[in-house]
Amino acid sequence: MSDREESDLPNPVLVWERPEPERRPAPVPLSRDRIVNAAIELADAEGLSAVSLRKVAGLLGSGPMRLYGYIDTKEELLDLMVDAVYAEMIAEGPLDGGWQDALRTMAHRTRGVVHRHAWLTVLLSGRPHQGPNAMIHREASLAALSGQPGFADIAVALQALKTVNAYVVGALQDEASERHAIQASGMTDEEWQLATYPYLQRMLATGRFPNIARIVEEVDHPSHAEEFERGLQIILDGIAARMNR
Structure with missing residues (x-):
């Protein structure tokens, strides 16, 4: 490959490893952290959906073009935002206790940051997050398991971690979808239930939905926090049962 062809290739250095521009006098000082x-x-x-380099620059009192010295694309900005949230979880301290305690703490910390940053639910799934804070968090999570009885095989620790993460992401996305539906309808949970209850009663009266009828009649309706904990405990019990086998 010629020197010219090599120079035409995109810069392979990821945003995590790319140095920031040298600081220079400017009306508004910038840094990746501020951005x-x-x-x-x-x-x-x-x-x-409101996040754009133009709007972020406006918040900082800067022109959008100045941000391109620090970030090449909006996707890089989103990656940096996610990694900053991982730093919040790291700051909450180590994952102490037995393996179930460690996984439960990890799950509830994730739910906590999602409640502080609702937009995170959109970015939790997909490719593994590779920012430095995300990797520190993943390493700490694996370390909290790998030293426990039954988790000497790192593949077992990884699978347990992925299983709990899959539950957490799914549960949080369900919560987010419900909140979005409530906001879109303009009704509270109670108002929506009152509005739809007559229809539900008519459908159940057909006798075609006996199991849904049992849910309506027999199952309590816990808070989101209680429901999250119940589902998490089912996952942890399943991991424990498999380890015992």
Whole structure:
């Protein structure tokens, strides 16, 4: 390959490893941290769709073109935002206790940051997060398991971690979908239930949905927090049962 062809290739250095521009006098000092914090503030207030380099620059009192010295694309900005949230979880301290305690703590910390940053649910799934804080968090999670009885095989620890993460992401996305539906309808949970209850009663009266009827009649309706904990305990019990086998 010629020197010219090599120079035409995109820069392979990821945003995590790319140095920031040299600081220079400017009306508004910038850094990646300031840019990311402004983007998180914007996403918390208006949702992920509101985040753009132009709007972030406006919050910082800067022109959008100045941000390109620190971040090449919006996707890089989103990656940095996610990694900043992982830093929040790391700051909560080590994952102490037995393996179930460690996984439960990890799950509830994830739910906590999602409640602080609702936009995170959109970015939790997909490719593994590879930012430095995400890797520190993953390493700490694996370390909390690998030293426990039954988890000497790192593959077993990884599978347990992935199983709990899959439950957590799914449960949080369900919660987010429900909140979005309530906001879109303009009704509270109670108002929506009152509005739809007559239809539900008519459907159940046909006798075609006996198991749904049992749910309506026999199952209590816990809070989201209680439901999350119940589902998490089922997952942990399943892992424990498999390890005992």
